[in-house]
Amino acid sequence: MRTATPETCANLGPILTQEIADALLQSGVSAADLERGAPRISLTILDERHVVAQTDFVGPDANLGLNLGDALTVATWGTLQRLDVRVGIDELEGLPRECWGPLVWARGRK
Numbered sequence: 001m002r003t004a005t006p007e008t009c010a011n012l013g014p015i016l017t018q019e020i021a022d023a024l025l026q027s028g029v030s031a032a033d034l035e036r037g038a039p040r041i042s043l044t045i046l047d048e049r050h051v052v053a054q055t056d057f058v059g060p061d062a063n064l065g066l067n068l069g070d071a072l073t074v075a076t077w078g079t080l081q082r083l084d085v086r087v088g089i090d091e092l093e094g095l096p097r098e099c100w101g102p103l104v105w106a107r108g109r110k
Helices: 006-026 031-037 071-087 101-108
Strands: 040-047 050-056
Touching: 006 031, 006 040, 006 071, 040 071, 050 071, 071 101
Parallel strands: none
Antiparallel strands: 040 050
């Protein structure tokens, strides 16, 4: 793992949140639905080797009729993949990165 910096964490969360919002708008999600339920990403640095990635998202039961498709999955894995590119993930939830298919696949596309 490379060193995680406060700048990486502070900048990457809003960048990913905006990218997800842009993709949802382009896919036909209305601005009103986007405002009600789009994922918001935040990254918190604990130290140079530990980062907490959080995806805040309105669940499907919260707003009937709100359909954002696979936005939660894309937001979560997209965030982890981008964080892996920036700082390198050695392990995720106690398991080596090699055990997490989307991380392995994303790195293979480099």
